[in-house]
Amino acid sequence: MSAILERFTNELLPGNGHWPSASEIQVSSTMQKFAERDSQQQVMLAQLLDFLEMHNETAAVAAALEMKDPDLFSFAKVLAFEAYYTSPKVRDVIAQRSRYANRPPQPAGFQVVPHAVTPWNQDAILWRSDGTERSEIVLKMQQKDPNKTWTVEEIRQWQP
Amino acid sequence: MTVLHDEVNVLVVGAGAAGAAFTWRLASLGVEVTCLEQGEWQRPESSLTALKNWESKRISERSPNPNIRRNPADYPILDDTSIIKPAIYNGVGGSTILWSAHTPRFRPSDFRVKSLDGVGADWPITYWDLAEYYEINDEIMGTSGLHGDPGNPPRAPRTTPPVPLGIAGSRIAKALNELKWHWWPSDGNILTQDRGSRRACNGCGPCEMGCATGARASVDITYWPEALALGAELRTGATVRRVLSDAAGKATGVEWVDITGQEHITHANIVVMAGNGIGTPRILLNSASKEHPRGIGNSSDQLGRNLMLHPIPVVTGVFDEDVESWSGNDAFALLIQEFYENDDTRDFKRGYEMQVTRGQGPLVTALGGFSLDVPWGTDHHDVFEQYFGRVATVAVTCEDLPHPNNKVTIDSTVTDRFGIPAARMWYELEENSKRMITHGVKSATDLLLKAGARETYAKPFAPAAGFHLMGTARMGNDPRESFVDQACRSHDVPNLLVIDGSVFASAAAVNPTPTLQAVALRAADLLREDALV
Ligand SMILES: Cc1cc2nc3c(=O)[nH]c(=O)nc-3n(C[C@H](O)[C@H](O)[C@H](O)COP(=O)(O)OP(=O)(O)OC[C@H]3O[C@@H](n4cnc5c(N)ncnc54)[C@H](O)[C@@H]3O)c2cc1C
Helix, strand or coil: CHHHHHHHHHHHCCCCCCCCCCHHHCHHHHHHHHHCCCHHHHHHHHHHHHHHHHCCCCCCHHHHHHHHCHHHHHHHHHHHHHHHHCCHHHHHHHHHHCCCCCCCCCCCCCCCCCCCCCCCCCCCCCCCCCCCHHHHHHHHHHHHCCCCCCCHHHHHCCCC | CCCEEEEEEEEEECCCHHHHHHHHHHHHCCCCEEEECCCCCCCHHHCCCCCCCHHHHHHCCCCCCHHHHCCCCCCCEECCCECCCECCCCCCCHHHHCCCCECCCCCHHHHHHHHHHCCCCCCCCCHHHHHHHHHHHHHHHCCECCCCCCCCCCCCCCCECCCCCHHHHHHHHHHHHHHCCCCEECCECECCCCECCECCCCCCCCHHHCCCCCCECCCCCCHHHHHHHCCCEEECCEEEEEEEECCCCCEEEEEEEECCCCEEEEEEEEEEECCHHHHHHHHHHCCCCCCCCCCCCCCCCCCCCCCECCCCCEEEEECCCCCCCCCCCCCCCEEECCCCCCCCCCCCCCCEEEEEECCCCHHHHHCCCCCCCCCCCCCHHHHHHHHCCCEEEEEEEECCCCCCCCEEEEEEEEECCCCCEEEEEEECCCHHHHHHHHHHHHHHHHHHHHCCCCEEEEECCCCCCECCCECCCCECCCCCCCCECCCCEECCCCCEEECCHHHCCCCCCCCCHHHHHHHHHHHHHHHHHCCCC
């Protein structure tokens, strides 16, 4: 059973000089473990295994499944990718080959390049009047002094 | 089984963005108010972004789609009749538990689309009725941003400076300066400096999993603690089945069930629905009676109709170098409103906003992110490397026009754990939306190429993006065309209010939450002013 699932996952994630193949990091057994979280996933995994067994002789079984049953294929792909990309070994490869650190987002967070560009259009008022007198008054005030700091009290006066 | 009875003054259904704002406001006016929420509190430690398998959680128990997540508090939403799938959360905080906290406001013209541009429906209120409430909401939620956006009426100073643009955001900003298109750093309910017990955002990325630092607001950490301190009552694990009415058609309270299966009836003077654009019509349609055969308050047959979701085409640009697109709050850095207002020279009515978002973690990137196509098989690893950390996405929020056949109905062939019928979404793209999408995809593509993207990938709409739920119990002056009046009160049943996004008469082209919270705050004030509570 595991062997046919392994073959299937290796078709999806074959690995190369830098990346492990799915079977090298036991994606198929992780998939089986993940599916235990949820009865619906267990049913779908059983359907996947049935399909793979029935098509044991088919050379390109992943492509066959994608063609015959796109929903089941999609389930299998998401589960296999989940198992692959949450594996510490794959996370290590990612960290080696990009600037991404192999750790969860919290608690350290990530440094983000700050806000350094100034909008070109600071003084060109772009919103459209709704045809009310209030709109006309506020538009005129904003045009006259686009950089004015408004207080909540002043804004409260806009109530019709 | 014995049904337990009790009595309250004002009863709110739903402890999400709108229910929290409304409850807090009424409590601060000294009114006795009780909220029933079907889900539970989300404890801070339930933020999952510190776990090694955080990305697994993201696509399972923190999936925004309740049909995938299937938590105990989730109810089924049948969506095979909708091209866009639901994205909500059920629990104290509602969908703000998972939201991205991008908080642009409606513009004045958005409230008058019929009068100004001849499409959709006008609101019975204007921007100016809400301006003060937007400010109150910004203050309590905590809003980062940059003062002085010329694309909108003036606002009071923002709580903290805007979130950083990041590498790709800065490039896009420079391209926008060259193109001379409107742009501005986004307003967001994400603090960039410490405030009380909330810590500054540390750029960790996946806001939609819940925020570990409290930088990103959700109403369980903003409105709710204050509302409870003011004496409001919040009952969790309380699933409302239906609104009850008497022979005169007046609302008398609600029937609800707790997590043990115990049935309750809570009698109330005022019933307020805040279950969101799907949850609210679901319960009101399920409240049919002799006096209200089509659902409570539904003589107009408008209940559930006019569902507006914002089709959101997404265009992802791939850059040659690493732009660290996994860093920073993932859903926004800046907004572009160059194509926002109606322009009769275009082949569609109204307009759209573009929101520059960032990238995703490894698993979500491998699964295609917002709009990439990452093949499986031999090419997979090379293509993944070309994309991971090297992308930026422009999400185009298209104004949706109301259509009676885009709607929410109930379907009793499927029920939740207490036998309450499922909601069903019906949604198709209108011709106007299709033309707007074509325009938006071209603008976003041009922008990304100008910013130096090597290639771009577009999806005409994000199928998973059913998170802006509007219009299903809309507000209007004419009781034949709308469900509630300008004060959010049902035309048919004046002591029944709807205060969430269901009341939107138009969708605008921006995220709806600050507007629906402003509407909720105003409805609370009017209830008090009119001495109804
Ligand atoms: C992934 C994601 C990203 C988002 N990003 C943004 C963004 O950047 N900006 C923005 O403006 N908006 C965003 N939104 C949308 C935003 O979260 C909603 O607009 C907002 O939360 C709606 O508020 P609400 O009070 O109407 O409903 P909700 O917040 O959904 O709350 C409704 C509450 O009612 C409860 N309820 C429903 N039915 C019953 C019942 N029968 N009995 C008892 N309780 C019930 C539910 O359990 C829920 O807690 C996002 C949403 C998601 C899911």
